[in-house]
Amino acid sequence: MKFFGHRGASAREAENTLASLSRALAESDGAEFDVQRTSDNVLVVLHDDTLARTAVAWNNNNSLSEAEYFEVVNTPVNLLSWATVRSIRVGKPHAPFTLSTPQHALEDAAESKSEYASDILACNNNKHTEEEDGQLLMTLPEALTLLVEQHPSKTYLVEVKGGDLEAAPLVARDIARSGATPQQARLIGFDLATMCAVKQFLPLYHCSHIVHQDEDAEATEALVHAAADAGLDSVDLKACPITVTPIELSC
Amino acid sequence: MLNCAILTSKRVLFYISFYRPSTLINHLIIVSFLFPNDVPQVTAALVATAHQRGLEVLVWVLKKESFDHVQAWNTLAGRGVDLFTSDLPTEAFEWWQQRRELKLLQLKLMKQKQAQRRRAMPAVPMPSSSPPSSPPLSPSSSPSYSPQLHNKTLTTIQEGREKAFDDPFGAMTPPDGSVVFTSSHSTTTECLRSCCAPDRFRSSATAGDLILSLPTSPSYFGNFNAGVAAAAAASRRRRATASSRGPASSLTNFDCGIGTGQKLKPMPKFRRPWNEGSAAHANLLVSTGNRTSSE
Numbered sequence: 001m002k003f004f005g006h007r008g009a010s011a012r013e014a015e016n017t018l019a020s021l022s023r024a025l026a027e028s029d030g031a032e033f034d035v036q037r038t039s040d041n042v043l044v045v046l047h048d049d050t051l052a053r054t055a056v057a058w059n060n061n062n063s064l065s066e067a068e069y070f071e072v073v074n075t076p077v078n079l080l081s082w083a084t085v086r087s088i089r090v091g092k093p094h095a096p097f098t099l100s101t102p103q104h105a106l107e108d109a110a111e112s113k114s115e116y117a118s119d120i121l122a123c124n125n126n127k128h129t130e131e132e133d134g135q136l137l138m139t140l141p142e143a144l145t146l147l148v149e150q151h152p153s154k155t156y157l158v159e160v161k162g163g164d165l166e167a168a169p170l171v172a173r174d175i176a177r178s179g180a181t182p183q184q185a186r187l188i189g190f191d192l193a194t195m196c197a198v199k200q201f202l203p204l205y206h207c208s209h210i211v212h213q214d215e216d217a218e219a220t221e222a223l224v225h226a227a228a229d230a231g232l233d234s235v236d237l238k239a240c241p242i243t244v245t246p247i248e249l250s251c
Numbered sequence: 252m253l254n255c256a257i258l259t260s261k262r263v264l265f266y267i268s269f270y271r272p273s274t275l276i277n278h279l280i281i282v283s284f285l286f287p288n289d290v291p292q293v294t295a296a297l298v299a300t301a302h303q304r305g306l307e308v309l310v311w312v313l314k315k316e317s318f319d320h321v322q323a324w325n326t327l328a329g330r331g332v333d334l335f336t337s338d339l340p341t342e343a344f345e346w347w348q349q350r351r352e353l354k355l356l357q358l359k360l361m362k363q364k365q366a367q368r369r370r371a372m373p374a375v376p377m378p379s380s381s382p383p384s385s386p387p388l389s390p391s392s393s394p395s396y397s398p399q400l401h402n403k404t405l406t407t408i409q410e411g412r413e414k415a416f417d418d419p420f421g422a423m424t425p426p427d428g429s430v431v432f433t434s435s436h437s438t439t440t441e442c443l444r445s446c447c448a449p450d451r452f453r454s455s456a457t458a459g460d461l462i463l464s465l466p467t468s469p470s471y472f473g474n475f476n477a478g479v480a481a482a483a484a485a486s487r488r489r490r491a492t493a494s495s496r497g498p499a500s501s502l503t504n505f506d507c508g509i510g511t512g513q514k515l516k517p518m519p520k521f522r523r524p525w526n527e528g529s530a531a532h533a534n535l536l537v538s539t540g541n542r543t544s545s546e
């Protein structure tokens with residue numbers, strides 16, 4: 001069984017960042033990450049539709065006001081330009097708090113020693129200008145360069161976000177330009193139509209449909225057959241793969 | 252009296268505690284444990300279904316905090332899952348490294364066995380860059396060929412004039428000696444070198460060879476067999492053409508095509524070489540013109 005890092009090595013590094021992908025490539029068989037399309041058709045390595053959950057700071061040279069910053073991080077990425085997205089630095093997720101959480105709620109949480117809230121407060125107090133706050137987001141070509149040049153024996157699982165058919169040719173373009181082979185780049189996605197489109201552009205590359213598993217085994221099996229009928233190469237089961245049940249020993 | 256019970260699910264625990272309270276005793280020791288058969292999602296049967304349809308199975312976990320640990324990884328590996336996506340907690344690297352070292356050890360042992368097997372066999376000259384006038388490729392014409400020295404992986408069946416080789420890809424290798432195995436992939440090369448008759452193995456192609464490039468991962472063995480049959484047919488056609496127009500002068504490269512086995516199409520050119528450990532391609536050299544063996 002191949003072993004891949006989810007959003008890089010997201011348990012130990014900020015997800016979908018250079019540090020996270022580098023660690024995953026070094027310490028496993030490969031890395032999975034997500035791509036979102038910006039308004040100027042740049043594919044950026046990011047999971048969420050917005051930056052609200054992961055943004056921690058902005059770049060030193062950026063002239064955004066605090067209000068603009070909050071507006072940017074809460075705007076869907078596909079409505080922002082790559083230059084704007086690049087101005088935001090990301091770090092470990094803030095869940096369950098976001099940057100739009102009211103200040104008083106954060107302060108209350110900080111008093112109760114919530115890890116995330118104190119992080120956000122620390123960032124707020126520093127006005128997010130410290131260089132060490134967070135990391136820059138990457139584009140898909142940058143991520144592929146890391147793989148092809150430094151870890152050529154490893155593999156990426158590139159998740160194309162569901163429903164964005166326009167992303168398919170862009171993904172194909174970036175992969176072709178990077179020179180990544182079918183063994184180095186595999187494509188996955190929740191949307192069957194999107195994955196079929198990707199497969200059309202990259203017929204030699206492994207394309208997988210991510211399947212939400214159902215309690216009904218037959219329903220899941222039907223999804224497996226649908227993926228096979230669509231000409232895809234694998235199914236990616238989003239699932240609780242096993243059930244952890246306590247054994248009660250009564251003595 | 253020591254009364255010890257192992258309850259396999261919460262439902263059973265509820266039943267006993269509700270209807271048979273006397274069975275519950277002083278204290279419970281709760282052990283976190285995996286029950287692969289309890290409310291399964293990624294079952295071995297599901298994985299088998301996907302594999303039967305030619306799909307690989309990837310798994311990533313919804314509730315990662317609960318399921319991203321060594322026991323889960325081992326269980327899924329045991330069920331035939333091809334790929335697991337983990338958040339890579341601290342213990343992940345150690346687990347992955349151990350498995351990798353084990354795999355390398357297995358590979359090393361396999362190579363040692365192959366080397367021993369090769370040493371046991373007589374040296375056979377490799378006709379790697381033989382001119383078109385080189386001797387025919389059929390096993391019977393090779394003076395050093397000795398079927399007795401081949402082990403179980405290589406069985407030579409002689410029935411009259413027909414010879415068939417039990418190669419790792421099936422038994423459809425045409426008996427006329429027109430198909431020779433070779434590979435540019437080191438792992439596949441080792442496999443072919445050790446399992447195919449030495450007469451059927453050559454390290455490189457020469458002018459006049461028709462090459463069919465076929466995937467050789469286990470799931471494609473069926474296609475490989477079909478490809479061998481296609482290669483044989485193409486060889487016969489070529490020989491018929493060559494006999495009237497003279498020998499072919501250039502290499503022809505085909506890809507057998509995954510899924511059909513019979514559909515020949517130009518092999519795509521990649522800017523970078525295929526990676527070690529990836530799905531390998533084995534080339535079938537179909538000798539043409541006067542390099543073909545006698546039928």
